[in-house]
Amino acid sequence: MSSASTDAAVLAKAVVRLDPISLRTKRFAALTTMILPLLGTAAAAYFLLTGRFTAVDLWLFAGMYFVHMFGITVGFHRYLAHKAFRTGPVFEAIMMITGSMGAQGPLMWWVTTHRRHHRFSDREGDPHSPNLHGRTLQQRLHGLWYAHMPWMLSDENSRWSVFAPDVLRDRRLMYFHRTYPVWVVSGVILPGLIGWTVEGSARSALTGVVFGGLARIFLANQAAWMVGSVCHAIGGRPFANEDRSANNWPVALLTFGEGLQNNHHAFPGSYRHGVTWLEPDLSGWILAGLGKVGVVRELREPSREQIQTKRERALSTKKAE
Numbered sequence: 001m002s003s004a005s006t007d008a009a010v011l012a013k014a015v016v017r018l019d020p021i022s023l024r025t026k027r028f029a030a031l032t033t034m035i036l037p038l039l040g041t042a043a044a045a046y047f048l049l050t051g052r053f054t055a056v057d058l059w060l061f062a063g064m065y066f067v068h069m070f071g072i073t074v075g076f077h078r079y080l081a082h083k084a085f086r087t088g089p090v091f092e093a094i095m096m097i098t099g100s101m102g103a104q105g106p107l108m109w110w111v112t113t114h115r116r117h118h119r120f121s122d123r124e125g126d127p128h129s130p131n132l133h134g135r136t137l138q139q140r141l142h143g144l145w146y147a148h149m150p151w152m153l154s155d156e157n158s159r160w161s162v163f164a165p166d167v168l169r170d171r172r173l174m175y176f177h178r179t180y181p182v183w184v185v186s187g188v189i190l191p192g193l194i195g196w197t198v199e200g201s202a203r204s205a206l207t208g209v210v211f212g213g214l215a216r217i218f219l220a221n222q223a224a225w226m227v228g229s230v231c232h233a234i235g236g237r238p239f240a241n242e243d244r245s246a247n248n249w250p251v252a253l254l255t256f257g258e259g260l261q262n263n264h265h266a267f268p269g270s271y272r273h274g275v276t277w278l279e280p281d282l283s284g285w286i287l288a289g290l291g292k293v294g295v296v297r298e299l300r301e302p303s304r305e306q307i308q309t310k311r312e313r314a315l316s317t318k319k320a321e
């Protein structure tokens with residue numbers, strides 16, 4: 001079978017069209033986790049411009065940004081979606097809770113969407129490709145915007161039994177899937193509680209929620225969604241993947257390494273997104289450290305030879321063009 005007809009056969013089984021009630025629920029949840037954090041960001045800007053904030057608020061923002069990005073990149077992405085390493089139940093729980101605090105959807109939705117993205121990268125069936133909307137400048141800009149946010153409102157989901165039967169069978173993981181809203185709300189309230197404990201006033205509880213909860217969700221997710229939009233359009237392509245994935249360093253800095261999409265699509269099972277240690281991949285560095293102290297184990301990464309072979313293939317493709 002040709003790869004196009006294989007794609008079509010997989011695609012026919014891979015996508016679920018949502019009934020009106022499920023679609024309404026999905027859109028309500030997605031819009032709530034976009035609009036409330038946006039309003040919180042406006043409030044944070046107001047507090048910043050009028051001087052109504054303290055150093056604690058800024059620390060809460062930074063600390064919760066770290067927790068959020070760690071949970072999504074190390075937990076949901078490298079551990080759950082790609083199985084790039086193994087660990088025990090306590091660290092797994094920490095990753096699933098912090099990943100859920102990222103408010104990017106319950107973990108089953110995240111994993112199935114992401115695995116479908118890899119299966120169909122930049123071809124029909126990719127849930128968030130910026131490259132399927134036409135070639136004119138206007139169409140490309142529309143594609144970039146669609147791949148950034150509106151794709152989350154689409155009337156289809158990825159089928160769980162096709163993309164994540166392993167997660168579906170895992171009762172521990174499914175517990176964190178079902179309790180997703182609890183963790184999102186906890187991630188908003190927690191910085192408020194810390195602010196209140198440290199500074200002892202109701203106002204510091206409020207600014208804690210605004211900076212460490214809502215503004216953090218909005219800004220961290222804007223960075224994270226650039227991985228799906230910008231990093232499939234703009235950046236370097238050291239490996240000749242069959243998609244438009246690109247290494248974008250500014251996005252990689254903001255997303256703890258996820259912006260190195262070209263590397264990641266070349267070696268999706270690797271716990272590291274940097275092929276060299278100099279590429280900005282904070283999550284890869286953290287995992288290497290956690291591997292040394294035994295918190296995680298069986299970290300997968302490509303061998304030097306595998307990297308070299310793919311590099312050479314990319315060079316010969318460029319020469320042929």
Ligand SMILES: [Zn+2]
Pocket residue numbers: 117227228232245261265
């Ligand atoms: Zn990608």
Ligand SMILES: [Zn+2]
Pocket residue numbers: 077081082114118264268
């Ligand atoms: Zn991936």
